[in-house]
Amino acid sequence: MTPLPPFSSLPIDKSGPPFNAWGLYDAEDEKGRLNLITPESIKKGKDTITEGITVNLNLPLSFPPVHASRFPMKHEIKCSGHSNDDTLTFNTQSSSQWDGFRHYPYQNWPEEGKFTFYGGMSIEDASNTDIKKYGVHNYVSKPITSRAHLLDIPSYLSKHSLKPLDAFSNSSKISLETLKACVEESGVVIGPGDILLVRTGFTEAIMSKSNEEKDQLKKRKENQSCGVDANEEIWKWHWENGISAVASDCPSYEAWPAPPNQLSCHQVFLAGFGLPIGELFDLRELSKACQKLNRWTFFFTSMGLNVEGGIATPPNAQAIL
Template sequence: MTSTSTLSPPFSALPIDKSGPPLNAWGLHGPEDEKGRLNLITPKCVKRGTDTITEGVVVNLNLPLSFNPVHASRAPMERKIKCSGHSNDDILTFNTQCSTQWDGLRHYAYQNWPEEGKFTFYGGMDIKEASNPNIKKYGVHHYAEKPITSRAHLLDIPLYLSTHNLPPIEAFSNAHPIPLSILQACAAEYNVDIQPGDILLVRTGFTEAIEAKSPEEREGLKKREKNESCGVEASEELFAWHWDEGIAAVASDCPSYETWPVAPNKLSCHQVFLAGWGLPIGELFDLRELSKRCQKYKRWTFFFTSMGLYVEGGIATPPNAQAIF
């Protein structure tokens, strides 16, 4: 059943800014808004999340920062120890998207909008402004000032597919995206009741697939002509479902929430969610232990907390995320 948020008009009302790109929600929360869909997370939503805590069990949702990134252009973390003779300091150098991450609102733009060669971010920010390190607007510090913390749900797609003897997901291919019908069927089977301000996690099994690869095989994957990966199907019906359900943030265990790359000239979740709605996208979350706990407790709803790095104007951030049962 679809729940339309009292803070949002229906999907059919999009775009909000009629002069802006397709399906945008620019200006919905005021002209100075920088929090996007995180505005849906009210104190009531947080309380609804804490009400799910019955076991007192905490589950880590982060891969190590030393995880070998799957994106060829993102270098792995480098670590040095500075010894002063009586104490030690860590010095870390890393791409904020080398491991588990939240994409910020300055990460991905509407492609070739309003014209070829133009790239437009949330609220109309252009690529020059979004790339300026001296500008703080739309940075991931908002994920720290207003932590991504609420009730959350896991849609365990590999579990659902195996239960129904359906073909498994191909981790390193975009040929068979997860359709909305499977997401909805999975939610119904595991009694997931999404309410406005909730967070949605989608497990694909990508983490297990990449962890099973040798270092040489991982390097080979990076050198493919197309760096394909699994994910949900970016479609207008999927966008409508996420909007009308009032989902405040999404995350998955694959490199991109949607299959990547998307078809040419087709809107991606990255364009609509990040640049259109200000909806955070989490990638490469470690959902393995979470899946086990959900099966053990026979519930796929829990309290979710995430406090990103307080980097003013930051592009992305490790989530420091956990689920609490």
């Protein structure tokens, strides 16, 4: 595997946008940071299994979308008289999901009104169903399966009597200092190819709302949510720790929306690094299991939908402890 260069060497493609890793593996690479998942990192994950406990990390596909532009799942059953078939119609980003590399580009790059995805793909090509490159089928041929760690931010903040996150505010950001402190206190050791899960408590917060309150949240001028901070220090930390994929229980991993005219984690991670972002994962039971065992590292498996050219996919993820 190509050695991981220092963050200071970015961008790899000097003609490309800031912090890109385009061409690090080869010019035709479609796996991005998933290249860091090796047989060794998978075996390290397997070695964390001591209890034989499996934990579901997926919200129901019927989970009400938190974004007004995304429609809820529709489930139809057709009875032929002697057997049943069913049909599902859903937005792949309405519930727990992996964002693919064709989901979110660098904004207004290389100039105003231009949008550039991983590897330099244009928005015209990324929106063309006849073009399959960089689709989520790459998350199947190279499964997001490895050793993983949970950073349980609400538990950490509560333990230290620190201000809790406001699930519905983008000013409620998880700093690099907090991430590092949680890593140290949890005894987590992050290595190349590992997957990072960050719990914010968003799932509990949204599920405590009535349907009317949820609708009102979606009607706000800005549909804000908490998450990880977005800055160069954060990107460097993710890069140099060799993290292969990230996921959280909030809608965007980072606090959203990001400030206008600034780079976001979505731009740098998806379009720059080729780093999959997971959103709206259900981390409630995993948090309980980790607290009970006082262990925050486990084996993580995910096998998304094998949709060639797909934009996003349900993760079908589980943790095994």
